Amino acid sequence: MKKKKLPLFIVKWLSYEYWPFWLFFMPLVPWWIYLAFRARSFTYFTAANPGIEHGGVFGESKIDILKKIDSKYLPKTLFFKKLTPCEIVTQELKNLALEFPIIVKPNVGERGNEVEKVENAAALDRYIKRSKEDFIIQEFVSYDIELGVLYYRFPDSDKTGITSIVTKEFLTVTGDGKSTIRELMEYNDRARLQLESMTKRLGAALNEIIPEGEKRNLEPIGNHCRGTKFLSGMHLLNDQLVNVFDDVASGIDGFYFGRFDLKVKSVEDLYKGENIKILELNGVTSEPAHIYDPSYSLFRAYKETAENMMMMYRVSKANIKQGVKVTPVFEMARLIKTHFGREKNETVNQSMTT
Structure with missing residues (x-):
């Protein structure tokens, strides 16, 4: 017997992974203000990556960042x-x-x-x-393993590390030989949240009946906003992995803090630094995405996000001491206005999940 379905708005509010960005981070504003006073700058974080425009807050060019990475790591x-x-x-x-x-x-x-x-x-x-x-x-890139690795290094020392590793479990359904893809999605909360957008994208294909036991990947894009389940990969962290990303990051001019989104052929290759394909490198606003693991409590998510913010502050402060300039407050205000204007237009113009 199928379990009773909760309304989608309740599903969203019960899990912070679906909360709007501003809502999740609102309780952390006092922490950010405290760090800003310590840094004597409200835009201190823009100094984290002098090689990326505004440190990679938002609005940065993906291609400009990718060009900085050794081509052997790129698709x-x-x-x-x-x-x-x-x-x-x-x-x-x-x-x-x-x-x-x-x-x-x-x-x-x-x-x-x-x-x-x-x-x-x-x-x-x-x-x-x-x-x-x-x-x-x-x-x-058809590799099965997709990860997000949040890495840092200091400009004035050889201290480096990884604060977050997330593994990604793509949105799939398993056939029972009787139900359509749409029906299978209806009884999975994570899939239900994507049903409207997938109906617009796939249409009648959702009426296909999948053979019993067959798994079907519904979404090839590894983002939790599109149904991917984020799981903590912190068990993968060791000195060998840090050394791999030391090698990757050492050739990226002006980069000190951010998240590598990548695919890799196997865990063994990951530790060897082989068969790694970096899809994107995100800057200072990179989230420690492992906090979206469904097993995490909200308190733990906030605790580890605050710790990540502290590390970002320390890296930024070290760069400021090296002479890196921060983005002026008025320029940041203009950037924020432009960004959220763009975001609003994207919401209007593209199919969004509800």
Whole structure:
């Protein structure tokens, strides 16, 4: 017998992973103010990564950051200006021997907004015409393991470390030989939250009946806002892993604090620093994403987020002592206004989960 379903708004409010960004961080504002007074700057955090615009608060160019990373760690990647004709894009794909499926994403954005796995040229053309933003194309990396690793290093010492490791469990359903994909999604709260957006994207494909025991991945994009379950990967942390990211980060000019979102072929390869493909590198506002593990309490999530903020403060303060300038408050205010104006437009223009 199927269990009774809770209304979606209750599902969201019972789990802080679905709370709006501002709501989750509101209780941490006093902590941020305390750190700001210690740093004698309300924008101290922008000094964390002098090689990234405004430290990577938001609005930074993904392609500019990716260019700083050793190419051996990157998937095949191309950048295009908005509304570049699809014919030109597909020719560039051929020149790079980059085949479908591919990942397409806006050059500026976060939380998986407008990131899509594109299967063919027709779908790519639709994406380009709809998005009207500069965009990046990456090869689709088929490795099974996707991680987020939040790394730090100090400019004035050899101290380095990792404050967060998140593993990602993609949104899947398992067939029973009787139910449609839509019906299977209806009895999984995480899947139900994605049902509206997937109905718009997949349409009649949700009426397919999956054979008994078969697992079907519904969402290839590894973001919890799109149904991916984030699990703590802190058990993977050891000195060997820190050494791997020391090697990765050492060649990234002006980077001292942020999260690597990556795929890797195996855990063994991860510790060897082999078969690692970095999809993105996020800056100072990187969340310690392992806190979204469903087993975490809200108190523990706040405690570990506060600890992460302290580490970010320490790195920023060390850079300030080295002469790094912070973003002026008035400039940050303008940036915030621009960012949230963009975010509002994205909410209006794209399919959003409810």
